Amino acid sequence: MALSEFEIKKIEKAAEAFLAVRRPAPSIRDKWDIGWRLEQQSVFIFETRPLWQDPSQYQDIEVAKATYVQSQRVWKIYWQRQDLKWHSYEPDSQVKTIEQVFDVINQDELGCFFG
Structure with missing residues (x-):
């Protein structure tokens, strides 16, 4: 099931507050x-950096992902390891609101998202 317009606006507002910080x-x-970007039920946070081989070109490096699971009414939070696979973020693998998603990512308690 797709996110509603209300939910999308709520995500946009929370994302902009996160970016402001x-x-x-x-x-x-x-x-x-x-x-950040929204793809279906998932919000991706990424870093943009110039390519080391060609600084005139840029690349996006995904650092966090949160997926809304409608049936459970939770956001599941993931981080990307060196194997380039998404892994559940412990200790806060699930939260109830998108604001909590951005709080967990911003706090980065274990240094998984931003080192």
């Missing part, structure tokens, strides 16, 4: 930045 200073955003 986490984004680097404007003077270095051409070297490193943080963004």
